[in-house]
Amino acid sequence: MSAQPTKVTTATLRARKGAQQRITALTAYDFTFAGLLDEAGVDVVLVGDSVATVMQGRDTTVPVTMDQMVYHCELVGRAVKRALVVGDLPFLSYQVSAEDALRNGGRLLKEGLAEAVKLEGGAEFAPTVQRLGTAGIPVSGHIGLTPQSIHQFGSYRARGQDAGERARIVDDARALEQAGAFALVLEKVPSELGREVAAAVSIPVIGIGAGPHVDGQVLVTHDMLGLFTRFRPRFVRRYRELGKEIGDAVREYCRDVQQGKFPNDGESY
Numbered sequence: 170m171s172a173q174p175t176k177v178t179t180a181t182l183r184a185r186k187g188a189q190q191r192i193t194a195l196t197a198y199d200f201t202f203a204g205l206l207d208e209a210g211v212d213v214v215l216v217g218d219s220v221a222t223v224m225q226g227r228d229t230t231v232p233v234t235m236d237q238m239v240y241h242c243e244l245v246g247r248a249v250k251r252a253l254v255v256g257d258l259p260f261l262s263y264q265v266s267a268e269d270a271l272r273n274g275g276r277l278l279k280e281g282l283a284e285a286v287k288l289e290g291g292a293e294f295a296p297t298v299q300r301l302g303t304a305g306i307p308v309s310g311h312i313g314l315t316p317q318s319i320h321q322f323g324s325y326r327a328r329g330q331d332a333g334e335r336a337r338i339v340d341d342a343r344a345l346e347q348a349g350a351f352a353l354v355l356e357k358v359p360s361e362l363g364r365e366v367a368a369a370v371s372i373p374v375i376g377i378g379a380g381p382h383v384d385g386q387v388l389v390t391h392d393m394l395g396l397f398t399r400f401r402p403r404f405v406r407r408y409r410e411l412g413k414e415i416g417d418a419v420r421e422y423c424r425d426v427q428q429g430k431f432p433n434d435g436e437s438y
């Protein structure tokens with residue numbers, strides 16, 4: 170019988186920052202992918218609201234609903250044994266009131282089997298982070314580029330490009346830490362700002378397009394595997410071209426069926 174792997178918790182991530190060991194995080198939205206990531210040793214499996222673009226074919230993350238996030242979290246939660254499972258609070262599930270945030274964050278843990286939640290926004294959400302923490306729901310902040318606000322900003326340009334924006338991002342990081350956030354995702358900012366934010370707080374800062382000087386990295390799995398190719402931000406490194414691999418496999422299968430080569434005797438009863 171194989172030994173149970175040591176579970177990654179929010180405390181593990183904090184200790185990693187102290188020990189200067191980088192944290193690895195990837196997204197998953199279903200049982201099969203979540204199991205593959207977990208077995209490969211990723212520290213954090215994020216059930217991102219990127220499910221909207223990657224799995225639902227939407228243009229932004231705005232339309233994904235709370236019920237859909239609970240559903241995807243639960244598929245992931247059933248597969249993961251070692252990694253910390255973090256579920257995204259979708260647009261409008263936490264912005265209306267801290268009570269709403271508590272109810273919805275609670276659903277991700279109770280029905281969705283997540284172990285922590287993530288929400289987008291800075292200091293203005295510190296009271297919400299604190300309220301969830303008081304109820305036993307660990308919260309990761311998400312600052313820098315916040316894709317749920319796309320209609321307010323009008324573009325996915327890198328954030329923190331001027332002194333005012335840089336100062337605001339550092340202040341946001343401090344306010345979220347102060348409110349009890351266990352980690353921060355920092356998206357699409359200059360590397361030097363990534364370094365500054367990571368140095369400004371004692372909680373782990375997990376970057377996506379925030380350069381190498383942060384405490385860990387997260388990517389959308391379908392981007393890094395070449396499965397989702399509709400947009401390709403500069404920060405995505407494609408480790409494989411699985412979209413192409415799948416296309417080749419499907420064409421081979423179709424050819425075999427059409428030529429009577431599949432199934433063979435060994436594949437028949």
Ligand code: KIV
Binds near residue numbers: 196218257377387389
């Ligand atoms: O939804 C998501 O996948 C995310 C990552 C991009 C960090 O929030």
